[in-house]
Amino acid sequence: MLLMKDIVREGNDVLRKVTDEVTFPLSDETKKLAEDMMTFLKNSQNPELAKKHQLRPGVGLAANQVGVSKAMSAVLIPDADDNIIMEEMLINPKVIRQSVRKVALGEGEGCLSVDRNVPGYVPRANKITIRYQNMDGEFIEKTLKGYEAIVCQHEIDHLNGHLFYDRINQENPFFVETNMLILE
Numbered sequence: 001m002l003l004m005k006d007i008v009r010e011g012n013d014v015l016r017k018v019t020d021e022v023t024f025p026l027s028d029e030t031k032k033l034a035e036d037m038m039t040f041l042k043n044s045q046n047p048e049l050a051k052k053h054q055l056r057p058g059v060g061l062a063a064n065q066v067g068v069s070k071a072m073s074a075v076l077i078p079d080a081d082d083n084i085i086m087e088e089m090l091i092n093p094k095v096i097r098q099s100v101r102k103v104a105l106g107e108g109e110g111c112l113s114v115d116r117n118v119p120g121y122v123p124r125a126n127k128i129t130i131r132y133q134n135m136d137g138e139f140i141e142k143t144l145k146g147y148e149a150i151v152c153q154h155e156i157d158h159l160n161g162h163l164f165y166d167r168i169n170q171e172n173p174f175f176v177e178t179n180m181l182i183l184e
């Protein structure tokens, strides 16, 4: 099973490379990696297992965060009652439509690959349509807004070599762009 020791930290070049397109049919190795990534997120959201294995909770994990430069991310988003509202492997994901209106989390963002707090708003499109492939290679289009849109943009950014703090306004980290929504 994947543990925190398997998570690549900032400073490692693999986090700054554009990941390679995933080809289909998936190799057994790529299938196993996808399963391991989703299992990591599930374990990280389970209080007992997270404590036992010292896992930081995660709602998303990109393959290059475990050192594999492939365009795939696992996303596992629970709602306030811990009901899963999104459980997807995003393979070769692309944002094909995005709103002008921006959104940012009021408490800023963190990252499993960044072992420090970097304060500031991370402006992201409030509404996006993504196109990706599932494990069978079928193309799926999904429109997301608010928190789910933020998580998927954070993960797709990883696959393109970006980290959340690249998007924080350096002059004024808490600058609120026109019409930007702040999500508490």
Ligand SMILES: O=C(O)C[C@@H](Cc1ccccc1)[C@H](O)SCc1ccccc1
Pocket: 057, 058, 059, 060, 061, 062, 108, 109, 110, 111, 112, 113, 150, 151, 154, 155, 158
């Ligand atoms: O490093 C990652 O990609 C996983 C991040 C994803 C993420 C961070 C901030 C905003 C959106 C997505 C981890 O999930 S950070 C820890 C976390 C855990 C639960 C809820 C929010 C953030």
Ligand code: NI
Pocket: 110, 111, 112, 113, 154, 158
């Ligand atoms: Ni991250």
